[in-house]
């Protein structure tokens with residue numbers, strides 16, 4: 065029986081663990097098979113306070129994990145396959161094999177990359193199609209690449225990929241970027257980056273590996289085949305909340321709704337990070353909400369006298 069079980073090992077989950085561990089609550093953190101969350105797939109993090117010269121995403125997550133471990137967080141690797149929230153204590157099944165019980169639960173399962181939804185996209189994932197420039201950029205030395213999307217992720221990935229590629233074309237469905245001004249300016253001044261406006265990827269070409277993309281201009285309807293060796297898709301994320309559908313209150317896009325801090329509609333269940341935040345979605349806001357969730361869980365346990 066655990067005082068606090070945390071699901072998720074991104075900035076929200078690990079910050080919740082640091083706070084819960086320092087409150088002597090001996091938290092158990094279930095970290096999933098891909099530990100560290102979305103920051104492990106990013107490069108330089110320049111806006112996380114405390115790192116004047118920036119820090120690499122994977123290194124930041126390694127440090128957070130070590131900090132949580134130092135105060136006595138117990139880690140369990142595995143995927144949560146079901147959660148019983150109707151009974152107390154809550155029962156959390158891992159990989160369908162093992163069940164742990166919790167007096168309070170902090171959900172910090174984050175969000176996942178959204179695919180375009182093309183048949184060839186799924187087939188060629190890992191063979192030229194990627195959602196992680198940090199992970200796969202190195203494989204494309206001297207090649208031409210394509211990045212899909214116009215947000216911060218897409219433009220940062222495009223800039224990063226110019227370290228390897230000869231040319232990076234950013235395909236965006238509008239004629240204006242959504243990315244922040246500073247990132248836009250950097251990309252506009254990078255001579256290896258080209259922009260293909262008002263266009264979407266209609267199909268991904270290639271038998272065994274990606275050889276190109278079929279683009280459609282959404283204004284003229286014109287189709288163009290563009291040769292490239294890799295396609296990086298960065299069109300946003302969706303919250304990982306399928307496990308809680310029908311039980312926790314969510315908004316239309318599936319983000320968990322929190323109130324009074326990190327509380328959900330079930331007493332003793334809290335949510336932190338991107339899983340409950342469709343607006344800010346930053347590492348620092350995720351970490352902040354992880355802190356809130358741990359403090360709320362601690363107060364909940366105090367109020368109930370741990371009698372659950």
Ligand code: NAP
Nearest residue numbers: 111213214215216217218237238242298299300301344345
């Ligand atoms: P985002 O801001 O939601 O941008 C998604 C982009 O993909 C948009 O340009 C969108 O076009 C486009 N898009 C969406 N669906 C599409 C589709 N089906 N086909 C083609 N294009 C599509 O997502 P993000 O870039 O992943 O960023 C998420 C959040 O993280 C943001 O708040 C961002 O500021 C933050 N972030 C921050 C940093 C940083 O500060 N270092 C780095 C990365 C991300 P429209 O513009 O037309 O909607």
